[in-house]
Amino acid sequence: MEIKETSLINLHKSHGAKLVEFAGYSMPIQYQDGILNEHKFTRANCGVFDVSHMGQLFINGGDDLTKDLEKIFPIDLQSLKKNQSKYSFLMNDNGGIYDDLIITKINKGYLIILNAACKNNDFKIIKEKLNGKYQLELRENLSLIALQGPGAKNVLEKVISEIDDLRFMHGGDFKFNNLDIYITRSGYTGEDGFEISIPNEIAEKFTKALLDNGSKLIGLGARDTLRLEAGLCLYGNDINIETTPIEANLKWAISKKRIDDKYPGSEIIKKQIQSGVKKLRVGIKPDTKVIARANTKIFSENNKEIGKVTSGTFGPSVDHPISMGYVENDYSSLNTKIFLEIRGKKVSANICKLPFYQKNYVKEI
């Protein structure tokens, strides 16, 4: 299969990106500064991420569409205001997660942001469930640029005026170069920031303007360390078709109002909310500097295998190794002592609070 490129490929190359294949796209894993510096720059200033590989699914429709989408997603879309976003899941009948996504109510219907590796399958599933009643489009002619960090608002205001009243998990229509763009205040780093959906033909010009105003390009490597510090799940690692949102400790994303309703997986979700789960996603901090990466086996103090790590790295801002993983429910409470099997040795660690790094979202204006 041919490897796709985003509209920023030339910009990546001119900034010394190390390109890797990710979900069928040639994407920058890091630039010349390296992952540690890119991570720290984002937390202290403002980073620009090309996330154009992600799916931008537009579905046109009115109140009927809202009702039909509620048969697919476990959220209260009827109360969702125009230009408001919510985190949700596409699930199978067992509550297993096909994808995690952000759904935003827009003028003509809904915009759903999907993971790159899942987007084509998601499109097929959603289209089938909507039964040909609505127009669905996975837009390839749009890029998606994330601007993240405490300086994000200042940088964006120099390029786009009047973003002042945009709150966290809200969006709005703006113009750049006389073309329509859509901006939401959201992200995947634990910092304040924005995600900008923009026509491919002006994406490079727009990104250059962001760079000229004090931000830097940041690769997928730092995106991963940033999201892990913020305790956010990576689809394919921390959640997948074998895990439910309740097991993933994402119960907050299931609308309370929808618990008795019917949607794929609803019976299992309701049962797990009421009677608990066997395994639970937790934060893990090793006692030493050793890193427990995905698939590291987890043991109890009595040497019983109780789970495994799903993501792990060195957290540059917490200055310590950090991991997430699933353990049997009995071992999931904070400060439980556990052991990680790393290169044949058992290394002590503790179940700890998520996120590892305090999030800095702007919820009130």
Next chain:
Amino acid sequence: MSEVKFSKEHEWIKLEGDVATIGITKHATEMLGDIVFAELPEKGSNVEKDGTAGVVESTKAASDVYTPVSGEVVDTNQAIVDDPAKINQDPEGSAWFFKLKMKDMSEMNSLMNKDEYDKFAKESGS
């Protein structure tokens, strides 16, 4: 005059008398990216040519460190364990990994000299 040689696993080895100082090459650190963790062999332990003798981890992945020659570990560099970033800063100098008392000096013969290694590194990649 001390002699510096290189292995296909991207280690360098500097011989002074029968004591070899071993570290990883600049090329290796460039491939690894920012190093955030280092584990070294225990002092007094014996390591065998081409066996694992430590680990380095970057933000991206873990990689084994191999020893290009056999011998007894007589010293290790605690400074790189305390501050692994030193490995990126001065990989072929102050950020050495461990010192071995060599058992079989002829093991040096199969290793590459600087020109051969540079060529090998260029061809082997990214």
